[in-house]
Amino acid sequence: MDLPERARTALAERCRRTMEAGPVPAAVLLPLFLRNGTYHLLFTKRTNHLLHHGGEISFPGGALNPEEEPEQGALRETWEEVGIHPTHVEILGLLDDFYSIHHYLVTPLVGLIPGDYPYSVNPDEIERIIEAPVSHFLDPAVLRIEPRQWQGRSFMVRHYDFRGDDIWGLTAAILAQFLEIVFTDELG
Template identity: 40%
Template structure:
């Protein structure tokens, strides 16, 4: 599946210019294998942060200036938030960037495979907890909450709800995976 996934992902964002008054950001979708299946690693932000308190997120943040790439920013932020060293991430590629009106960001999702188990070192000022969700669970249509107030909301998994921008990015990733569903579910 990993080789197929690499072929489907963009090698890098297409370098499109940002809409006026938007800022560039990037997140890492940390993909790992456990118990014979692939999982995505999520974080839950602390209540100490000024925005998106207590929300489920992928590690990531703003790019530092025009010189930093989305991949470099995603790896830097992941290291800062959960302690995964950049050289331990095998970058597989990028999803299409998404625009969010809240905060006016264009966010590039970077998909990377990480070794597992991994000795995470959580930055408690930013991250309350981390948790993994099996792709098999995410791909099950019964786990999408169609009654939720916000689009792209999943039913709670281990007490955590994936929604909003993180749900949107997760959904985009799952749509990319659809042709390989049988391989994931085997």
């Protein structure tokens, strides 16, 4: 079974955890694509001047508009940030909801995009695109877990290294859940 079908099946067979509304609703897309026979994930490096998460690595996405569903919002934000048209994304499924430390309720969606997509990066929000093979994140050597303090609370935070870029926090937690669901056998 190829990776998109494997992801679709694994996501459909599980009971998705949803969270109570309250914080600002948001959604992100984990864009999955095939290039040169290898599946990759697309990340963005946010520009440094953004209010939240400036300079950090993230998946395309953001806050939902009023009355907007997570799928609509994730696709709209992906279109606005990196120029991937919503009709060019095949949604494979949803991960669990996550609360962010900045009071967002984030719904992550996994979607398949064409491997040779002509991105159009919004320079006001995105510094650059990062394309990383999914297999890279299956290597335990690229993951470290460190304690972090935020508003008087301690957290253990995942950090994935990809060619010197630090993928951490909420993005790393979402990535970890995707890997745990889709690659259960490989991760032990």
